[in-house]
Amino acid sequence: MASYSVVSASHSGEILVPLVGLLTLDTLWTEKVNSLVLSAFLYTTSSCVLGHREIQALEVSCDYEKNGCKWIGTVGTLDKHKALCGYAKVPCPKECWCNDLLKKELDFHLRNECLNRDYSCEHCGMKDTYCVIHSHYSECEKKMVLCSNAPLCHVFIERGKVASHLRESCDYTEVYCKYASIGCEEKRLRMHMKQHEENSELHLTMALDKIVELNKFTLSPEKKQRSITFKLNGFSLKTGPHRFQPFFTSPSGYKINFFVYHNGEGTHLSLFFEVLHGPYDDALEWPLKANFTVELLNQLADCNHCVRNFKFDEDKDYCNPGGQGYGYDKFIPLSKLSCDEIENTHYLKDDVLYFRVTVDIIHQKPWLDHTHT
Numbered sequence: 001m002a003s004y005s006v007v008s009a010s011h012s013g014e015i016l017v018p019l020v021g022l023l024t025l026d027t028l029w030t031e032k033v034n035s036l037v038l039s040a041f042l043y044t045t046s047s048c049v050l051g052h053r054e055i056q057a058l059e060v061s062c063d064y065e066k067n068g069c070k071w072i073g074t075v076g077t078l079d080k081h082k083a084l085c086g087y088a089k090v091p092c093p094k095e096c097w098c099n100d101l102l103k104k105e106l107d108f109h110l111r112n113e114c115l116n117r118d119y120s121c122e123h124c125g126m127k128d129t130y131c132v133i134h135s136h137y138s139e140c141e142k143k144m145v146l147c148s149n150a151p152l153c154h155v156f157i158e159r160g161k162v163a164s165h166l167r168e169s170c171d172y173t174e175v176y177c178k179y180a181s182i183g184c185e186e187k188r189l190r191m192h193m194k195q196h197e198e199n200s201e202l203h204l205t206m207a208l209d210k211i212v213e214l215n216k217f218t219l220s221p222e223k224k225q226r227s228i229t230f231k232l233n234g235f236s237l238k239t240g241p242h243r244f245q246p247f248f249t250s251p252s253g254y255k256i257n258f259f260v261y262h263n264g265e266g267t268h269l270s271l272f273f274e275v276l277h278g279p280y281d282d283a284l285e286w287p288l289k290a291n292f293t294v295e296l297l298n299q300l301a302d303c304n305h306c307v308r309n310f311k312f313d314e315d316k317d318y319c320n321p322g323g324q325g326y327g328y329d330k331f332i333p334l335s336k337l338s339c340d341e342i343e344n345t346h347y348l349k350d351d352v353l354y355f356r357v358t359v360d361i362i363h364q365k366p367w368l369d370h371t372h373t
């Protein structure tokens with residue numbers, strides 16, 4: 001066989017090394033030669049003496065050998081192989097940021113790995129990308145979850161039904177006694193509440209107390225009883241605030257606390273109202289809006305009462321249950337409580353004070369009042 005003057009190519013195909021000796025075609029075939037480098041060399045070197053057919057017959061490895069392709073074939077079949085070669089790198093067609101996929105892995109990737117692959121929630125059937133569905137699981141209403149009273153409660157239930165389970169049937173929810181509206185403040189696990197509620201003697205007593213309290217301490221427009229009068233005995237002996245029994249603004253109204261005391265400097269009488277938590281709070285409008293009138297009654301005649309009006313009409317802390325008191329730090333100077341013959345007033349007589357309180361609720365949604373459920 002004739003000898004040819006050729007140059008061997010580096011294994012990586014990046015650097016051409018000048019001729020180091022005379023190679024036969026046999027030896028060339030046994031070399032691992034990068035096809036592109038070889039072709040470039042063969043077409044551009046004037047000393048090349050190989051014919052077209054012989055070039056086509058040269059044996060080369062695939063460009064994607066570094067990705068794992070073991071294919072070895074002729075220059076003539078290389079292009080066809082590369083078009084099909086599974087070791088070519090391709091970007092994900094779903095644009096999931098995987099740009100380094102081997103073509104042969106693409107199918108598997110799109111079916112099993114791609115974050116943007118089509119996916120549906122196995123609980124509710126919602127369809128979206130895998131990524132979206134995966135975060136949807138944390139809120140899917142149909143997904144089965146444990147009751148939030150777990151581990152005490154073992155109920156396994158659709159997430160969307162947990163709230164009503166807790167509200168209506170979970171044995172481990174803390175509930176109020178069903179007689180809360182007559183003043184029972186008992187709160188315990190639902191599983192233990194029935195036993196408590198069966199105590200009818202306890203609840204009957206509460207009901208009676210409640211009736212007495214309502215008659216005495218409820219302002220009722222229907223009965224034309226718009227005001228309550230409070231009597232305070234032994235005013236000068238009181239060192240701290242004197243709290244009267246809380247009253248209701250109507251039979252199912254706001255629960256209000258009224259208290260009176262000498263102010264800090266001992267110069268004035270102070271009085272305040274507090275909105276308390278009451279049994280009807282859920283059905284009432286908040287914040288409380290109302291006109292309060294408080295009168296310190298003149299004990300000499302039905303005139304010259306010391307009157308002040310004020311409003312609860314802002315969204316302030318004191319207009320909500322549990323808020324601070326609101327009223328007057330300096331309602332009247334203590335010096336004015338004793339008998340004043342010119343003014344014909346005598347407010348503090350025999351160490352007793354009388355107050356009359358009137359509360360007019362400002363209904364914020366009067367068209368919704370008096371509805372039945």
Ligand SMILES: [Zn+2]
Pocket residue numbers: 062063064065069070071081082085086087
């Ligand atoms: Zn290949």
Ligand SMILES: [Zn+2]
Pocket residue numbers: 092093094095096097098109110113114115116
């Ligand atoms: Zn992808």
Ligand SMILES: [Zn+2]
Pocket residue numbers: 121122123124125126136137140141142143
């Ligand atoms: Zn779902």
Ligand SMILES: [Zn+2]
Pocket residue numbers: 147148149153154155165166170171172
């Ligand atoms: Zn439960």
Ligand SMILES: [Zn+2]
Pocket residue numbers: 177178179180184185186196197203
């Ligand atoms: Zn009870």
